[in-house]
Amino acid sequence: MITQEEVAYIAKLARIELKQEELEKYRIDLNKILGYIEILKTVDTTGVEPLAQVTGLENIFRSDEAEEQGIADDILQNISETSGRFIRVKKVL
Amino acid sequence: MNYEPVIGLEIHVQLKTRSKMFCASPNNPDETEPNRNICEVCTAQPGSMPVINKEAVHMAILVGLALGCEIPEYSKFDRKNYFYPDLPKGYQISQFDQPICGAGIQVVEYEGKKRPIRITRAHLEEDAGKLIHEGSTTLVDLNRAGVPLLETVTEPDFRTPAEAKIFLQNLRNIVRYLGVSDADMEKGHMRCDANISLRPAGSQDLPPYKIEVKNLNSFKSVEAALNYEIKRQSEMQESGEKLTSQTRGWDDSKGITVEQRTKEQAHDYRYFPEPDLPIMHFIRGDVEKIRAELPELPAQKEERFISEFSLQDRDAGVLVNDKNLAAYFEEVVSELEEWFKEERLEADIAKLAKMAYNWISGDLQALLKIEGIDPQNSRITAENLAELIKMIHQGQVSTTAAKRILEVMFETGGDPSHVAADEGLSQVSDEVAITAVVDKVIAKNANVVADYKGGKKQALGFLVGKIMAEMKGKANPQVASRLLEEKLH
């Protein structure tokens, strides 16, 4: 069972601010998810190889070519706060 | 009590691909305009998808093979989750449990002692953007976000800071020889974190704590920070204080390490397989093809310079530390060899190589450093330097004159025989010409000659000096001295 302290810690890592009542709401939600994982864990997987991908694809590469005329300026246009060509965010340390 | 340091390194090397690790944005570390080399992928626009840069994978395998690492059959990427504006996705694409390069080994030689250093792994990941903290805001430049990085991790096998520094220099040389990175630490192409702890001398156990030192921006600072930590930690242990694991930052100007607050613990990164990138499957034959591409590596070159040219270990090391200098040296020596063969002269390769080394590592390198250029870009071709060395060897110019000729060649690019003629620096070895002056000097200095004959041997030097002065320094002093002695006997 996941505790309110753990929910608060995860929220901190994700930089999300949660109110007291939300902590309890997400504690219940997360416990439901973890409960479902517990059900999944009961499936017998003997002889099944672990899998990191479900697509079955392998070795999908791109050749090393740079696109000089990119969309940098368009991206900057859509950023809410800039300073010159810099993106401006609230101070982080 | 005596303590033994236990040191390990984590080194990030920026790979010199044309485009970024997972998108086609240019990878240009010299870009001065912020957010010029960005696209929808490296700025994490919704719906954008990463695709692996094939060349970055190729470069990583080359480095892995050069470091003696195993290349696994399968490798995959994982997400390392953390929230920080230097990577707008909210995670870094890195590799967790299946890195591209597995365990390897590198030999480090320090004070004539060779010791193997185990490499744990090397994995590919994307670099983060740059942040500038300004007042109440932070400015973000994502030009570097997504640039391919190869992170090499060693086992805690170093026992001295000097060994760690040598390993780093060797790694820098290897990636430069492979042409996969400029690996300039000052420019941040290569970044190093070190972990260090102390144990009682003779103990084989790993200490129960580990100090991670960050912000090491030069080879010098790596060595200095580790030496500082050895002193700090042994003093703490002596006074009975208990050391616990922590992260410290090196303050280069103060020469100390300072405790840093750590953002996250490793288990907080919540690694999971990157669902947008299919796994990589390496076929043996393909890996062997890449192995066949490996050029002569620095350690091999150093050994060959020692065996082929009888260079001293130290001298060979100086040359190998600079790929371009080593190549230039080899060219000069082979020009010399050819010349001597053509003219059917007896040539002592070891002696010629030593001369070439002295001129290249001494006077020439001093000139190159002033201009900040490689020997290949200087006006002195290998052929011309070889000719100058030949002229010195044959006594056609004195060493002093040769230094001047070298300077003129560096300025104007002329060939040394012309420069010597133009500057009036040719040395006279013509015995007839010198004998005439010898006779003149003997006649003029009867007293000194008498002193010499009376047993005052140092009088000879005075007379040679007179001959040199008479000939405006152009006489070959060995020839002059020999002729003088013959006359006085």
Ligand SMILES: [Zn+2]
């Ligand atoms: Zn991009």
